[in-house]
Amino acid sequence: MLTKNKIIAVLLVVLTGTAGSCKKDDNKLPVNNAPIPRILTFAPENAGPGDLLTIKGLHFSTDPEKNIVRFNQTVVTAQSVSDTAITVVVPALTVKSAGVTVRSNGKISNRKNLNLVQIKKFQDDFNRANVALVDNTVMPNPLGSVWEIVTGRFSLENNQLATHAGGVETYMLYRAPEADMKAGSDHFFKFSASVTVSGGGSFGGVIFHAQPDNKRFYLLRTAGKMVQLLKTGGNGLGDWAAIMINDNFEGFVDNKKYRVDISSSTAGKITVKLSDPDTNGVMLERTVEDPNPYTGGVPGFYYFGLANPVNIYFDDFSLELQ
Template sequence: MKSIIQQSTFMCLLVGLFCSACSREEVQGPTNDAPIPRILELSPANAAAGDKLTLVGLNFSENMAENIVRFGQQTVEILSATETEIEVVVPELTGSQVGVSVRSRGKVSNKAKLVLVRAKVFGDDFNRSNVEPVTSSIIPNPLGANWQIIQGSFGLTDNRLFSSAGGLESYVLYRDAELNMQVGDGSYFKLTADMQSSPESFAGIIFNAQSDNKRFYLLRTTNSMLQLLKSGENGVGHWVNVMVNENFEGFAPNTSYRATITSSQPGVFNITIINSTTNAILFERSVEDASPYLGGSPGFYYFGLANPVNIAFDNLNLEIL
């Protein structure tokens, strides 16, 4: 009898072990054989909110839905993905740096450090007391500490910069010790300003003005014409490159325009001009210069050809990174 009981107990143990093994197999599920993703570098290594960022690495999924990119604990949308590159946009973040990681097909990568940079902002809305037109001979300059009149005269009226002199090419530059319109290697600039000209007269926005105050780019308009010019070592009138010189529908005298000029690569400028009143886009184009000016400052230009002349500028805003 004892032998029979022992045999029964032994059989029960075997059955229990077998059932336990079966249960473990059912719960365990399939094995994840996907390789572990790895971030080799971030391009650029320094970036600001809104910049496109490329994660360069190994073992990402080409299926965007199988990748999750996190800045710290914040998940962001993926713009494109291959096995070696994922492109995203840097979100708004606090602090000076953040760890970036990828979860691909269930496997989590290493963290790569992104240094966060903050854009510097310069500008002038001219919202102050009126100033009668003055030349560079008046010291200190009553237009504002950062303004340098190079040629001609400028004043302030109705919270705008203006000139009413006829028959004279004149321009003024915005100078600041920390302002340098560099591009490339993670640097960029975004320049926005308003301008308005009288009939037969030019109003213009200057950018990348060099230290000699003669070499710069000039975006100017008169009547229905728009020009993008590059001045040479002799300054205004010495145009060494004419990049745009056309008539466009929607441009007209006594019309206020808002121009935006952006650049992140040397010699490549993205230009948008809208009607300040209707917000209608009048011009949108990318323009290139093979031998670009780098750095420098922005400013305003006018050439009054008819009388009376009333050329005005407003809302200068420049972001640099």
């Protein structure tokens, strides 16, 4: 028979064991079996404050509340999420690069650096008073102080740049300070404009990488269904140093406004896109390479009026530089 003291001792042992067991269970943390997220690439590769950036990777949460995106220590809100992509707006940071991380389902990804571009923007919508056709003898240039008429005549009509002079190959260039179309070594450019070309074989288009001599440049022009991307030599127009696109494309018609976008982040590697601004449909997109490229330089507008009358219009000029 157990004595009273022995009974008390047994009870204490049992109670102590039970309490220890409960305490151990209380301290046990739930296991997080979620996979570790991983950042693979950015699209675009470089981006500036205010740009949409897509972070491509693996094992992101499809629940926006379970993703925390940081640029250095700045937390940003996801615009859209999937398990392989998160889209955000790049925050306003003054540094040249930022380390991007994603914390998904309680686990943090690798850190991947994003080069932050400081973009210079140049724009002209030509929304000002009409100006009759003028050439380069009229000074100062009434079309705009930063525009240089190299040859031919241009006017301002109904908030557009226009020309009606036939039988002349003509162009003008944008000579604003700091407008230098560099590509590569952390530089890139995007040049956009609208072009409308009348029929009868007349050409209209855009110039880019125009060098200081006003003769060497690239020319993207259209006439009916024809699209050409040409490079001039030291003698200017007609001295074709390279013909990179020269073909007919279905869907192109006369008297139709096209949106032209030309961009490059690598010297000699140029992407051209022509689209329909009414539908946003892409009509032509192609990347070409030039082993001996022009670098720097400025953009401009070009026309060659073969028909009579000539009705060629340019609008919504935009140049972005890094």
